[in-house]
Amino acid sequence: MDIGSSAVKLVELKPLSKVENKWKLVNLGVAHLTPEVIVDGSIMDSTVVVDGIVQLFNENKIKTGEVAIAVSGHSVIIKKITMAYMSEDELSESIRWEAESYIPFDIDDVYLDYQVLDEGDRGDGNMDVLLVAAKKEKVSEYVSVVQQAGKNPVVVDCDSFALQNALTANYELSDFQVTALINIGASVMNINILQGSNSIFWRDISFGGNVYTDAIQKDLGVDFDTAEKLKRGESVDDINFESVIPILSSVTNDLGVEVQKTFDFFKATTSAEKINRIMLTGGGSKILNLDSFLSERFEAPVEMLNPFQNISYNEKQFNPQLIHDLRASAAIAVGLAMRRVGDK
Numbered sequence: 001m002d003i004g005s006s007a008v009k010l011v012e013l014k015p016l017s018k019v020e021n022k023w024k025l026v027n028l029g030v031a032h033l034t035p036e037v038i039v040d041g042s043i044m045d046s047t048v049v050v051d052g053i054v055q056l057f058n059e060n061k062i063k064t065g066e067v068a069i070a071v072s073g074h075s076v077i078i079k080k081i082t083m084a085y086m087s088e089d090e091l092s093e094s095i096r097w098e099a100e101s102y103i104p105f106d107i108d109d110v111y112l113d114y115q116v117l118d119e120g121d122r123g124d125g126n127m128d129v130l131l132v133a134a135k136k137e138k139v140s141e142y143v144s145v146v147q148q149a150g151k152n153p154v155v156v157d158c159d160s161f162a163l164q165n166a167l168t169a170n171y172e173l174s175d176f177q178v179t180a181l182i183n184i185g186a187s188v189m190n191i192n193i194l195q196g197s198n199s200i201f202w203r204d205i206s207f208g209g210n211v212y213t214d215a216i217q218k219d220l221g222v223d224f225d226t227a228e229k230l231k232r233g234e235s236v237d238d239i240n241f242e243s244v245i246p247i248l249s250s251v252t253n254d255l256g257v258e259v260q261k262t263f264d265f266f267k268a269t270t271s272a273e274k275i276n277r278i279m280l281t282g283g284g285s286k287i288l289n290l291d292s293f294l295s296e297r298f299e300a301p302v303e304m305l306n307p308f309q310n311i312s313y314n315e316k317q318f319n320p321q322l323i324h325d326l327r328a329s330a331a332i333a334v335g336l337a338m339r340r341v342g343d344k
Helices: 046-059 088-099 136-148 159-170 209-220 224-231 245-269 290-298 320-326 331-337
Strands: 007-015 023-032 066-071 076-084 110-116 126-135 152-158 178-184 189-195 198-205 277-281 302-304
Touching: 007 046, 007 331, 023 046, 023 320, 046 136, 066 136, 066 159, 066 331, 076 088, 076 198, 088 110, 088 126, 110 136, 126 136, 126 152, 136 152, 152 159, 152 331, 159 178, 159 189, 159 198, 159 277, 159 331, 178 245, 189 245, 198 245, 209 224, 209 245, 245 290, 277 290, 290 302
Parallel strands: 066 152, 178 277, 277 302
Antiparallel strands: 007 023, 076 126, 110 126, 178 189, 189 198
């Protein structure tokens, strides 16, 4: 279940036989939220979110009460660090002290987790460790609304890792290919860069589809709903869509600057020289000409991620048009549905 700024998206999957990464869609639903319910990732009106979750479970007649959710934004830190090789027991004892050097928050205020990436086979006596920290306050916000809805949040993940699940389950990735996975939500943009199927760089940016909406509202003097329709390319009485195009282009340029900063920092801190492919997802990814703009600016092919590409479903139960319409906004929820308690 992806609790986003504009909607709660729910996906239930069932693994098919014993074949790895083969899934069948069991349930799919969306409960839209008004703009003031979640602001900059903070839940301002928990009652509305709780009602949305309850509605989704009731409408879809979902029997399980266990869910996986995710957090993102400035309250989440993801870093790959290098440490002297040590045993699992030694690492579990020392990781907290090691993390203090990398986490810009009081270590007592965060939930901390880690994963050894190379088991000390670097040859230099060191090992790479993936370090993840999330502010307890942020996690508690999201866990609380799920519990108030009568459900059990058994996994709390990060948006970037859920997106990686959705990508690797649906696409064959060459070991030598560098893929930038860009998820543009309503208020946060997640950038996850992978070498083959392994993530090697992460960044969450406070920039999303709402920036487009705000710009249209300000420049044209329209309300939120009208601006949302214009952003999606829908016609609105008395407003020529031609007047919207320069507004969208201006914001897209700003988005391009943020992506450029991220790519430049990535190249400066890794051995990779080039982004070979860009995969776009999230509700904001459907902005007019965004794909062609990014392709031209970064000289890489741009493709829309389809999180349902390798997932089977019954067309009598799920309208193929609905699947198509939701594929841009359902990637995080799909990736979360692939999680299991205790997995890594």
